[in-house]
Amino acid sequence: MSTATLPNSTEGETRTVHIREVGPRDGFQNEPETIPTADKIRLIDALGRAGLKRIEVASFVRPDVIPQLSDGVAVLQGIDVPDDVARMVLVPNSKGLDNALAHRDLFEEVALFVSASETHNKRNINRTVQETMDDVRAMGGRILAEDLTYCAVIATSFGCPFEGAVPMDRVLGLAEQFAESGATEIGFGDTTGMCNPSYAGRFFAAAVERLPGVEITAHFHNTRGQGLANAYAALEAGCRSFESSFGELGGCPVPAGSTGNIATEDLVSMFHEMGVDTGLDLGSLIEAARDAQSTLGRKLTSHSIIAGPVIWSPSV
Incomplete structure (x- = not known):
């Protein structure tokens, strides 16, 4: 791997980022057909062998709402990833947390979530933002009491397909509430790909300043082709944690036209x-994405599946 000096870096400095793979949850949930459990397990194991240390594996949501993830416990039980891989589950409410904690030994991280937009939150989990945040305060304490890593996710952080622009101060205010409830990581989701690089830079600079001691994570979708540019802008603003999905799988099941994550x-x-x-x-990541493409029987939109890795290094 190249360690070329960056344009704005000190000579010899190499920046390091952390990437959580969300395809097994955020990606698989958006597929029109349910993927066989054995295929999910094979693909997640391949992701673990590629070196990923953080994988979002399952969601404890109602199976009638998202049937694609109804086998979450079986997947968690079946995967064989290295011991240093942190397995994350997504939980929508206290009932979901009850169900998750019944299988406490199968994961290390729990993510709670809310939408910054009232309309999206209502359509997504049938609750107001305030109702969700009231529940968050109780759930956060329970997660920490189980010695689990407590993460938070704020959807529609960069715009809502129903309400339009979402004020930055509203999003960061919700993030501060999560931090007060004990969250050590907060992810900001571009749920339908409405962000742009200029705004991403301003947003993450503000987030880093307002949330000291909290891991700030960027979660971009590539709906309008700006996902990687947004990730670059977030990096330059000080963000060092990212979420993405192999094969560019994913989207959001609520609004139409929401395509995959970067x-x-x-x-x-x-x-x-x-x-x-x-x-x-x-x-190894490219091979896993190609395996997913073959398993799904359709062409995925990742560029690297087609082009492969770059063989030229700017440091040469």
């Missing part, structure tokens, strides 16, 4: 070409 292999390729350290094996 592809993990495309994000890693960009970072490696810039000399940013991810600790990941790009070739």
Whole structure:
């Protein structure tokens, strides 16, 4: 992997980022057909072998709402990832947390979530934002009492397909509430790909300043082709944690037209070409994405699936 000096870095400095793979949850939930459990397990194991240390594996949501994830416990029980891989589950409410904690030994991280937009939150989990945040305060304490990592996710952080612009101060205010309830990581989701690089830079600079001691995570979708540019802008603003999905799988089941997350292999390729350290094996990620493409029986939109890794290094 290249360690070329970045344009704005000190000579010899190499930046390091952390990437959580969300395809097994955020990606698989948006597929029109349910993926066989054995295929999910095979693909997640491949992601673990590629060096990913954080994988979002399952969601404890109602199976009648998202049937694609109804086998979450079986997947968690079946995967065989390295011991240093943190397995995350997504929980929508206290009932979901009850169900998750019945299988406490199968994961290390729990993510709670809310939408910054009232309309999206209502359509997504049938609650107001205030109702969700009231529940968050109780759930946060329970998660920490179980010695689990408590993460938070704020959807529609960069715009809502129903309400339009979402004020930055509203989003960061929700983030501060999560932090007060004990969250050590907060992810900001571009749920339908409405962000742009200029705003991403301003937003993450403000987030880093307002949330000291909290891991700030960027979660971009590539709906309008700006996902990687947004990730670059977030990096330059001080963000060092990202979420992505192999094969560019994903989207949001609520609004129409929401396409996949930025592809993990495309994000890693960009970072490696810039000399940013991810600790990941790009070739193995590409093979996992190609396996997913074959399993789903359709062409995925990741660029690296087609092009493969860059063979030229800017440091040569």
